[in-house]
Amino acid sequence: MTTPLAGYLLVAALLFAIGLAGALTRRNAILVLIGIELMLNAANLNLIAFWRFGPHPELLTGMMFAIFSIAVAAAEAAVGLGLVIAIHRHTNTTDLDKMNRMKG
Amino acid sequence: MTPVFYVLAALTLAGGLATVLLKHLVHCALATTVAFAGLALLYLQLDAQFAGFAQILVYIGAVAILIVFAILLTRGAELPKDGVFSRTWFVGLVIAAGVFAVLGWAVLESVRAVPQQMAVPAVTVREIGIALVGRYVLPLEIVALLLTAATIGAVIVAMHEKERPKP
Numbered sequence: 001m002t003t004p005l006a007g008y009l010l011v012a013a014l015l016f017a018i019g020l021a022g023a024l025t026r027r028n029a030i031l032v033l034i035g036i037e038l039m040l041n042a043a044n045l046n047l048i049a050f051w052r053f054g055p056h057p058e059l060l061t062g063m064m065f066a067i068f069s070i071a072v073a074a075a076e077a078a079v080g081l082g083l084v085i086a087i088h089r090h091t092n093t094t095d096l097d098k099m100n101r102m103k104g
Numbered sequence: 105m106t107p108v109f110y111v112l113a114a115l116t117l118a119g120g121l122a123t124v125l126l127k128h129l130v131h132c133a134l135a136t137t138v139a140f141a142g143l144a145l146l147y148l149q150l151d152a153q154f155a156g157f158a159q160i161l162v163y164i165g166a167v168a169i170l171i172v173f174a175i176l177l178t179r180g181a182e183l184p185k186d187g188v189f190s191r192t193w194f195v196g197l198v199i200a201a202g203v204f205a206v207l208g209w210a211v212l213e214s215v216r217a218v219p220q221q222m223a224v225p226a227v228t229v230r231e232i233g234i235a236l237v238g239r240y241v242l243p244l245e246i247v248a249l250l251l252t253a254a255t256i257g258a259v260i261v262a263m264h265e266k267e268r269p270k271p
Contacts, residue, residue, distance in 0.1 A: 004109070006215040008150070010208060011113045015120050015139075017204030022124035024196025025189050030129060030174050034136050037167065038120055041143050044155075052150040053218075057225030060235050064243075066155050070162050071247045075254035077167045081174040082258035088178040089264075097190055 008049035016042035029094045040073045116142030137168045
């Protein structure tokens with residue numbers, strides 16, 4: 001491990017890959033959403049690490065970006081989970097392999 | 105690199121791995137909460153106190169609860185009969201491993217070129233508040249609008265539909 005920045009970026013990359021693997025390999029729609037949340041969190045960690053070790057931390061750019069990203073992720077989680085509940089009411093399943101019709 | 109960083113990184117990554125690998129959805133939600141908490145502690149370790157506490161409030165306080173609600177409302181606590189991984193899990197695993205390889209290579213190749221400031225940035229919550237209503241007031245308003253729209257939209261999407269007469 002070379003520098004602190006590289007350490008944080010590697011942790012973020014690993015978390016992103018774990019989230020991507022979860023989103024791509026799990027059957028359940030809720031787990032896919034959780035994987036997407038993990039990927040968003042990994043991006044936030046990148047933003048904060050660059051803010052901390054970057055040249056002008058007093059401008060707060062990376063920090064603000066991360067805070068707005070957290071807010072957008074919360075909105076995304078609310079709408080996504082609402083969609084999962086609506087689909088479960090229609091088709092009685094949250095298994096993505098069984099959702100193969102676009103007609104409601 | 106301090107030992108604290110290694111402990112927190114291991115906690116976060118273990119939470120993420122457990123989320124992806126565990127079978128029961130409720131256990132997955134708990135592991136996700138551990139990963140979110142580890143990330144909040146990493147933010148605190150990076151001297152970003154405000155972001156760390158926002159992470160705790162929003163993710164552990166709201167998103168984790170929402171996930172548990174969704175799991176219970178969709179009866180996800182029952183174990184599925186035909187496995188928890190999709191038919192094409194191997195392709196997904198290969199794609200994720202490829203993405204990690206590319207990201208790790210890019211980080212290790214380019215991080216020497218980035219100048220690093222080791223001094224601790226002295227940022228108070230007061231300064232963040234002034235920046236939020238000063239320089240960043242337009243994004244703040246847009247986020248407020250987005251959150252309102254998302255709340256209404258989530259309620260409407262998940263609402264019971266009335267039976268429509270067939271045309």
